[in-house]
Amino acid sequence: MVPKKTPRRWRWIRLSVQILALLLFLYLLIGSRVGATTFLPGDLFFRLDPLTGLSAMLAEKRFIAPMLLGLLAIGLTLVLGRVWCSWICPLGTLLDWTNLRRRYRNALGHLSQWRQVKYLVLLAVLFAALLGTLSLVILDPITIIFRTVTSGVLPGLNSLTTWTETRLYRFDSLQGFLDGFDRFIRGHLLPAAEPYFIPSLVLLVFFIGILALNAIRPRFWCRYVCPLGGLLGLVSRVSLLRRSVDQEKCNSCRRCARECPVNAIDSEKDYTSDPAECTLCLKCVENCPTRAIAVRPQPQPAEPELEGLTRRQVLGSFGIMLAGVALLRLAPLLRGTEQRRLRPPGSSENDMMKKCLRCGVCINICPTRAIHPSGTGADYDGVWTPMLVPRLGYCDYICNRCGQVCPTGAIPKLSLSDKQQTVIGRAEIDEDRCIPWAQGINCIVCQEMCPLAEKAIELDDVTVTNSEGLETVVRRPRVIIDRCIGCGLCEHQCPVKGEAAIRVYPGDGEGQHQRRGRS
Amino acid sequence: MDTIDRRQFIERMLALGGTALATAALLSLLSCSKEPPPEPPTDNITPPSLPPGGAAYLAVARGESPTTLVQRSVSALGGIERFVKPGNDVIIKPNICGSGRTPEYATTTNPEVVAALVALCVGAGAKRVRVMDLPFSGTSNDAYDNSGIAEAVRNAGGEMEVMTKMKFQDTPIPHGQIITSCHVYQDILDTDVLIDVPIAKHHGNTLLTLGMKNLLGVVDNAPSYHTSHLSERVVDLNTLVRPHLIVVDAIRILLNNGPTGGNLNDVKRMNTIIASHDIVAADSYGATLFGKTGDDLPIVRGGAKRGLGIMDLASIKIEEIAV
Numbered sequence: 001m002v003p004k005k006t007p008r009r010w011r012w013i014r015l016s017v018q019i020l021a022l023l024l025f026l027y028l029l030i031g032s033r034v035g036a037t038t039f040l041p042g043d044l045f046f047r048l049d050p051l052t053g054l055s056a057m058l059a060e061k062r063f064i065a066p067m068l069l070g071l072l073a074i075g076l077t078l079v080l081g082r083v084w085c086s087w088i089c090p091l092g093t094l095l096d097w098t099n100l101r102r103r104y105r106n107a108l109g110h111l112s113q114w115r116q117v118k119y120l121v122l123l124a125v126l127f128a129a130l131l132g133t134l135s136l137v138i139l140d141p142i143t144i145i146f147r148t149v150t151s152g153v154l155p156g157l158n159s160l161t162t163w164t165e166t167r168l169y170r171f172d173s174l175q176g177f178l179d180g181f182d183r184f185i186r187g188h189l190l191p192a193a194e195p196y197f198i199p200s201l202v203l204l205v206f207f208i209g210i211l212a213l214n215a216i217r218p219r220f221w222c223r224y225v226c227p228l229g230g231l232l233g234l235v236s237r238v239s240l241l242r243r244s245v246d247q248e249k250c251n252s253c254r255r256c257a258r259e260c261p262v263n264a265i266d267s268e269k270d271y272t273s274d275p276a277e278c279t280l281c282l283k284c285v286e287n288c289p290t291r292a293i294a295v296r297p298q299p300q301p302a303e304p305e306l307e308g309l310t311r312r313q314v315l316g317s318f319g320i321m322l323a324g325v326a327l328l329r330l331a332p333l334l335r336g337t338e339q340r341r342l343r344p345p346g347s348s349e350n351d352m353m354k355k356c357l358r359c360g361v362c363i364n365i366c367p368t369r370a371i372h373p374s375g376t377g378a379d380y381d382g383v384w385t386p387m388l389v390p391r392l393g394y395c396d397y398i399c400n401r402c403g404q405v406c407p408t409g410a411i412p413k414l415s416l417s418d419k420q421q422t423v424i425g426r427a428e429i430d431e432d433r434c435i436p437w438a439q440g441i442n443c444i445v446c447q448e449m450c451p452l453a454e455k456a457i458e459l460d461d462v463t464v465t466n467s468e469g470l471e472t473v474v475r476r477p478r479v480i481i482d483r484c485i486g487c488g489l490c491e492h493q494c495p496v497k498g499e500a501a502i503r504v505y506p507g508d509g510e511g512q513h514q515r516r517g518r519s
Numbered sequence: 520m521d522t523i524d525r526r527q528f529i530e531r532m533l534a535l536g537g538t539a540l541a542t543a544a545l546l547s548l549l550s551c552s553k554e555p556p557p558e559p560p561t562d563n564i565t566p567p568s569l570p571p572g573g574a575a576y577l578a579v580a581r582g583e584s585p586t587t588l589v590q591r592s593v594s595a596l597g598g599i600e601r602f603v604k605p606g607n608d609v610i611i612k613p614n615i616c617g618s619g620r621t622p623e624y625a626t627t628t629n630p631e632v633v634a635a636l637v638a639l640c641v642g643a644g645a646k647r648v649r650v651m652d653l654p655f656s657g658t659s660n661d662a663y664d665n666s667g668i669a670e671a672v673r674n675a676g677g678e679m680e681v682m683t684k685m686k687f688q689d690t691p692i693p694h695g696q697i698i699t700s701c702h703v704y705q706d707i708l709d710t711d712v713l714i715d716v717p718i719a720k721h722h723g724n725t726l727l728t729l730g731m732k733n734l735l736g737v738v739d740n741a742p743s744y745h746t747s748h749l750s751e752r753v754v755d756l757n758t759l760v761r762p763h764l765i766v767v768d769a770i771r772i773l774l775n776n777g778p779t780g781g782n783l784n785d786v787k788r789m790n791t792i793i794a795s796h797d798i799v800a801a802d803s804y805g806a807t808l809f810g811k812t813g814d815d816l817p818i819v820r821g822g823a824k825r826g827l828g829i830m831d832l833a834s835i836k837i838e839e840i841a842v
Contacts, residue, residue, distance in 0.1 A: 453781030
């Protein structure tokens with residue numbers, strides 16, 4: 001594949017591919033949320049990502065057919081090398097664009113042993129998965145970018161937009177324009193419901209941290225940390241197409257070594273590169289003044305310049321993960337007080353740990369913003385797994401979208417009528433805070449909100465002495481526990497300030513699918 | 520190293536303390552510039568005017584076709600032209616309280632009734648006819664679609680508007696007694712013609728939801744109105760938001776388990792439409808469908824007391840139409 005075109009063109013071709021991939025990623029993210037029929041599955045990137053697929057299969061010890069699409073990415077890498085990283089990966093693209101440093105400090109040593117870290121991270125992810133915890137998949141680049149965009153960037157954009165619009169709307173002359181703008185953007189680019197997520201800031205800081213690492217080395221994340229990069233790097237050692245340098249043409253100007261964004265080119269070794277590190281961005285090809293560099297098929301597997309992982313490292317990391325997972329599992333023993341871990345309808349705690357990729361697809365699609373990334377609310381073992389926070393958003397009675405889009409079945413695909421019978425939790429009234437109970441004043445919001453045909457909240461007319469000392473008849477709410485499915489609308493809408501006076505707690509059998517009326 | 524003696528230390532501390540005190544005093548003086556106290560509520564609320572000519576004050580139509588009932592009752596009031604002038608911007612506010620129910624459960628306004636009103640307004644030359652409500656559960660679009668209202672309105676030449684955050688603005692209620700301001704949808708206040716189209720149904724707190732209570736859907740914090748004095752707050756809101764025409768949908772009414780219903784046994788078919796420009800009169804008549812009077816409903820009673828309209832049905836001209 002000797003470029004017959006002007007080498008400069010490669011930059012534009014690569015840029016176009018990157019932009020297209022990024023746009024496709026965002027299109028699928030937003031398209032699946034607004035319920036548009038996208039021409040590709042909404043979780044395409046998670047399926048293409050071999051690391052998420054492999055981890056999910058290791059954790060569950062079964063084949064997950066849709067995830068076999070990851071073989072496509074492996075196949076691509078076998079032929080073209082680690083192109084995923086500099087042509088497709090949306091995180092890689094953003095890292096490319098946020099590389100503000102003009103001149104790379106490639107003089108600072110060629111291959112550092114730190115590059116091996118990403119293989120260790122990869123091993124950690126896979127071993128942890130094998131031991132049944134998917135927590136480390138949060139380091140997968142696709143989950144990082146998806147989670148950050150859904151739960152960090154979009155909420156940020158949304159609140160900025162709302163803030164600006166609300167202020168500008170006071171000017172009559174702008175109202176027409178704002179009206180059109182708002183209709184255009186809401187429910188499409190921005191979610192219809194106001195998205196607020198507890199850990200938005202944490203996610204953003206983590207993401208900005210990854211970008212900021214560019215300041216130490218260009219594409220620091222891809223070089224040293226990324227577990228997916230590690231996986232593809234292992235594969236690309238035997239890839240068919242590799243970079244080759246025509247020694248007769250090379251005038252040792254060092255330019256390629258200087259320009260290489262991942263510093264894969266060794267000036268000491270005739271400007272050859274380690275195929276495990278080279279992402280085929282073709283910068284060297286387009287910058288070579290003598291056109292000595294080309295990418296061509298090479299039947300012999302490359303000799304990796306870096307020592308592969310030693311047996312000792314592999315065994316060592318397995319041991320560390322064993323200890324680590326055991327320690328993570330200790331957390332529930334310490335927990336005790338954590339009683340409010342509500343999961344999306346139908347998913348058991350066990351499924352959540354074993355199947356959830358922490359991808360955030362469910363969080364993205366939930367129209368009423370019930371589902372939140374857990375942070376540590378679900379232990380370290382369940383970090384970024386989806387949790388329901390009814391005070392911020394409730395499970396809409398006529399919605400079952402989360403189960404339909406979950407790529408691994410961590411949230412089961414329930415029909416709407418099944419979902420409407422599935423117990424998420426049970427509402428309990430806090431009689432010390434509830435307005436009719438504590439103050440003798442009628443309220444009834446929880447009762448009127450309850451979406452069940454046979455309401456799970458009934459009102460009792462009781463004669464009480466109210467807070468002013470007067471005898472009065474008040475309508476006091478009472479939860480009929482066997483009817484309640486824990487959708488959380490009552491908790492969400494409870495007009496008591498601060499913590500709601502009616503709250504949903506997990507049903508009695510944690511980790512069991514419960515049907516209504518069979519507590 | 521510089522050293523200071525005790526005297527110097529005390530002097531400096533005094534100076535420092537004095538400066539701090541003076542600054543604090545100055546700052547507190549500055550922040551004392553209070554806003555003028557809100558004017559005491561004046562109850563010079565404009566009452567609904569008398570209808571022109573021989574038109575009815577309140578019209579009740581009974582019959583099979585909701586569309587015809589709307590047309591006949593509005594024409595008894597003097598025709599839609601009395602309310603909508605060519606080029607007017609019209610907002611119709613039905614009750615679309617949640618996303619979970621289809622029309623036969625009588626929890627959301629009958630789509631045919633809404634569509635008939637849209638068609639009338641369009642026919643009268645309205646520039647734009649928008650239909651909106653703020654459901655308390657589910658997304659607006661789901662609620663609009665499930666209620667059947669979205670499709671009916673579009674076919675009739677109107678548009679559905681999702682009530683968007685930016686248009687809810689803090690607005691004083693000059694006549695408010697319990698609440699003196701609210702976070703209300705500005706277009707509802709700014710539009711040329713506001714038509715309130717509640718469905719008559721049961722409610723656990725205010726006993727019934729009719730025209731006045733339906734207007735709680737134009738603020739974005741309705742649950743917080745329930746913390747105390749719900750009825751009085753609704754009346755206060757009604758002193759600010761004054762619809763020009765009220766059409767009570769009693770095609771089907773919900774007798775129990777309101778406002779969200781879900782049980783067809785609670786639904787009663789009444790095939791009735793009540794229309795008036797007086798929200799108190801319309802609600803007072805609506806109460807009779809449930810075997811109550813306006814006086815039984817704190818909201819209607821409060822509205823009459825505050826001069827928002829006439830509760831006493833014997834003192835107004837009612838035209839009953841059988842179709």
